[in-house]
Amino acid sequence: MCIRDRNVVVQTKKDRDKASKFPEEFIHEAAKVMSHGNEDWKKARRASDFSLFQNSLEKIVDIKRREADYIGFKDNPYDALLNEVEEGMTVTQLKPIFERLRIATIKLLEKVKNSTIKPTDNIIHAGFDTKKQIEFSESIIKKLGFDFNFGRIDLTTHPFCTSFGMTDVRLTTRVYENDLRSCLFGLIHESGHGMYEQGFDKRYARTSVASGTSMGIHESQSLFWENMVSRSSEFWEWAFPILQNKFPEKLNDINSNEFYKAINVIAPSDIRVESDELTYNLHIILRFEIEEGLINNTIQVKDIPEIWNSKTKEYLGFVPENDAKGCLQDIHWSFGGIGYFPSYTLGKLYAAMWFDKLKSEIPNIKDQFSKGEFTETLDWLRKNIHQYGRSKSPSQLCIDICGKPLNEENFIAHIERKIDKVYYNS
Numbered sequence: 001m002c003i004r005d006r007n008v009v010v011q012t013k014k015d016r017d018k019a020s021k022f023p024e025e026f027i028h029e030a031a032k033v034m035s036h037g038n039e040d041w042k043k044a045r046r047a048s049d050f051s052l053f054q055n056s057l058e059k060i061v062d063i064k065r066r067e068a069d070y071i072g073f074k075d076n077p078y079d080a081l082l083n084e085v086e087e088g089m090t091v092t093q094l095k096p097i098f099e100r101l102r103i104a105t106i107k108l109l110e111k112v113k114n115s116t117i118k119p120t121d122n123i124i125h126a127g128f129d130t131k132k133q134i135e136f137s138e139s140i141i142k143k144l145g146f147d148f149n150f151g152r153i154d155l156t157t158h159p160f161c162t163s164f165g166m167t168d169v170r171l172t173t174r175v176y177e178n179d180l181r182s183c184l185f186g187l188i189h190e191s192g193h194g195m196y197e198q199g200f201d202k203r204y205a206r207t208s209v210a211s212g213t214s215m216g217i218h219e220s221q222s223l224f225w226e227n228m229v230s231r232s233s234e235f236w237e238w239a240f241p242i243l244q245n246k247f248p249e250k251l252n253d254i255n256s257n258e259f260y261k262a263i264n265v266i267a268p269s270d271i272r273v274e275s276d277e278l279t280y281n282l283h284i285i286l287r288f289e290i291e292e293g294l295i296n297n298t299i300q301v302k303d304i305p306e307i308w309n310s311k312t313k314e315y316l317g318f319v320p321e322n323d324a325k326g327c328l329q330d331i332h333w334s335f336g337g338i339g340y341f342p343s344y345t346l347g348k349l350y351a352a353m354w355f356d357k358l359k360s361e362i363p364n365i366k367d368q369f370s371k372g373e374f375t376e377t378l379d380w381l382r383k384n385i386h387q388y389g390r391s392k393s394p395s396q397l398c399i400d401i402c403g404k405p406l407n408e409e410n411f412i413a414h415i416e417r418k419i420d421k422v423y424y425n426s
């Protein structure tokens, strides 16, 4: 049996073992609880009243605790849920990383506030023809390497990437006239997921190995292209003149550096999905702390609004206006997605680690961005990450590529360099 066959057998067996761990009644009960949960969450969010969701969420937490018991764990039941999306990850490993990241982030946010340079993102909202936005975004992801022979783009209200096998990868996006970022960075993000899906070793096609190895690694692919590549100043040296050409009447008075600053403004928001590259992680850490407390019974569901608000105050510096803009903003818990949030931040941390490694191996890589050349970057990702699919675990990938386990240092150094550039002109 060759190594690829063995990988397929190992993954298929893992999937089968996992599926057989839950009794049938439990699966039915869980499905019922989740569907009520989602309905109640929608009502609660509309009314901005957490108490309308409390009862359902208590049931959901109970289901998730039992799910963790069925799956099994060594130290912490939350590990079982975390492992559903990030194989091998534990609270013991994650907690200190998130703690250091939280402290560093709050310090960097101070640095941003203390700057006398205050770039704005006004230009982003100047009003841009939506058809032209889509054309521009499409031309960019084509250039990055998304293969339109095996994929396509559609419009939706909640962007995502879905794959019907390696040869049919579909991206969706939304487009707003008054926000240039939404369509462009949304599509770049989804194309990062899409290029991962298009890049598995073809000999794994239609097997259980032809899939992302974890949510964190999948997210590292989308965030790599979104934050490391296309929010860099070098990228805009190349792309801005093209964008300017598309919208001369809006953009002729600014230069690529001003545009670079506008898309990298740091401004804490109470809404996770509207957050900037730095403060986004604080939203995730807050959710992780609450989830871990819920599963371990150290936090009660009824106390969530109060804990949420006080943590937001401590981490971001303000209290959300209401529950809809606070603890009810995300859909995840309403369908049992407890243990999922950390993968967003893991994606950012991995992406920064990959990028530092890529720069050390190909020192002129950023010069390539400024010429609109991305082939070597995609080849590097294909060679080091994509081809393996699920045959390498996230931790194995990390060790094989970087020679060390997941850490927060590369991301912190990356975001501090960006802050220096955007807020201190250095």
Ligand code: ZN
Pocket: 189, 193, 219, 222
């Ligand atoms: Zn994503």
